[in-house]
Amino acid sequence: MTRDDLIAMLRAQTPACGPARDTLIAGGDFVVWDGLVPANRHAGVFRGRMRSALRHGHTVDGLAESVDILKRAGEELLRTGSIDALDKSSVFTIFLNSTATVLVACFGGRRATTPLESAGAPE
Template sequence: MTREDLAAMLGGQTTACGPARDALRSGGAFVIWDGLVPANQVTHTYRARLRITQKRGQQTQALAATVNILDQAGDALLRIGRIDAADTSWTFMLFLNATTTAVIACTAVARPNPASSRSSIDPG
């Protein structure tokens, strides 16, 4: 799949799709993994991620909406993809149909600022 093919599939499925498309077109790295996974299995994982990010106060985009879409997909088989923003500020997770011809849902999680997570102790 090409960058432009994927960008064309990122429409209005969730509010994270537009920013994901922008990240992709701005040079963000992307991957669509081989293999299929049942939507209900992914729903369980992302429902847990929703609870964890809410508890931590971590910024997300369309995570609750994505969980709802995945829940409605039942046992349909999906492919999973990822886009990392070029500035490393966001990671977008994509859920595509089994034939990789449509994005079903998209969510994003803000990545921690690398500068703020470094130790203030100088090892030298």
């Protein structure tokens, strides 16, 4: 899969797809792993992470929509991957069909900063 292939696949599946696409266009790195996992297993894992994020007052763009999409996909085998901004300020998780020709779901956005990072670490 090429960068252009992935850019073309990132449409409006979730609210995170546009920013993920912009990150790739700006030169961000991406990887798609070879392993295949049933979509509903991903749904269970990320539903738990969504609940945890909400308890801590965090929101993740496209996560709720991705969990719903993954739940509906059932036993369909999916590949996972990630897209990282060059400056590491944003990260996205992507889910593709087994042949990596269709993007199924995407979530992510700006990485959370720790209090030390936002205050500026000493040099």
